[in-house]
Amino acid sequence: MGVVVEETPNPNARKFTTDSRIFPGDGSVSVMPGQSSEFPIMNALMELEGVDNVFGFQNFITVNKKPDADWDELTPKVEATIVEAGY
DSSP, X not given: OOOEEEEOSSTTXXXXXXXXXXXXTXXXXXXXXXXXXXXXXXXXXXXXTTEEEEEEXXXXXXXXXXXXXOHHHHHHHHHHHHHHTTO
């Protein structure tokens, strides 16, 4: 399946879903600007130019972009980061 990308009602957010479970347990993980996470994938996504914040739960990550970022440029970078992390 790889990574499935879905649009959300928020034009600045996209959901990236994988076959693999990324986050253990039933808790969610979010990282806002200036924060870091115990999950390297979340920190790697926050380092991408144009990413504002990230939210993850079980097998998906929702990426919120900055208003001036372009999904056509950002989406392949997010997908590659997720795949490179082994998901």
